[in-house]
Amino acid sequence: MTLSSFEEFLKSLQAHPLIHPEISRNTYMSLDLSNHNKELDSIDVSSSKALEAYIWNHLKSNNARVAFGGYLEHRGIYNRSDYFNTAKPEEERNIHLGLDLWIEAGTEISAPLVGKIHSFNNNTNYGDYGPTIILEHCIDNLKFFTLYGHLSLESIRNLKVGVEVKQGDPIATLGTAEVNGDYAPHLHFQIIRDIQNYNGDYPGVSNQLDLDFYKTNCPDPNLLLKLAQ
Template structure:
């Protein structure tokens, strides 16, 4: 499946209403958020602190009278500098470009399957600044296979999972985790759409370097278009 066919397929699927978190929350209660290096508001608090991030997100939503803050696809961020897992002094190879959509909302919020499919894999990615508990679903539509990744979940979300089990679109597959299990972030869902999983299992890069960006632009797809945000 080439990139154009992949995008056409997803746009066709997106003609229906799709949610990846609690469907009782209206899309009108979502608001965009900029977490790029250009946002000077981030200079006002300690971006290495998950507690300070939680306060920032909470106040951001309260000020706008919204419930969910979203954004981040192909956004260049400074937050990853706090972790040796991402940090590199070489500007070409430093991983700081975000490849998924983040949906910032309280821990315990239900996470829903974007499309019908099956559990491909799951894993607790415990590196500092990583996904924490993660689930990857495999989907087949019109003969095409692709994948969706759900990161920063609760640890309990991985209990009793079985690879190959079928899931239906909109089914609750997990719940969001707290900072002590989700890689040390304010609670949120990292949602990513992937064309070729490249033999990964329970994990896939959610952040890339400048030198790898062109590949990931083709191998991932903006979730905002699917969710109509």
């Protein structure tokens, strides 16, 4: 299937909200964490506490409860970690491949679609996902995957690969900075067409050299979530 056909397929699906629908879509607010956001010039984005304060102030000033965005953003927040950095600038990973939902730790996350547990892991590199779950979906004979990063440790306890998940089932809660890779609490949500040989992990940030591949393999999650039209 071509990328454009897969994108149309995603648009056609009716996804259950990742966050409980009692939180109205009217209280969602877009958030720009790219290098183009000059407000971040005065924020120590290497500090999870400073970034969290900036995000909560953004929500409060806009009378919002959830901040979202980030697909293909070129971000400076990864500069703090050797996990993303390299001696060669062109190989530095700083282009975000998922969509983030910023909300309080402990928030329950639901499965947007029917699927099953593909894999899970606690990815403990500094700045990594922390606890992570990957779901496998097969809809209309089309298989693809969704990734949920920055979860709580409780989210991956007692999980079993292959367990079926119904649309709307609670699958996880969000973790604190102490366990989620040292970020303000949020969900990293990513769609993956070909999981390759990964288990419990998949690159969520790309360098410029590999971007064309990842843009094809990881299309815009908002095609499914429809948070911004």
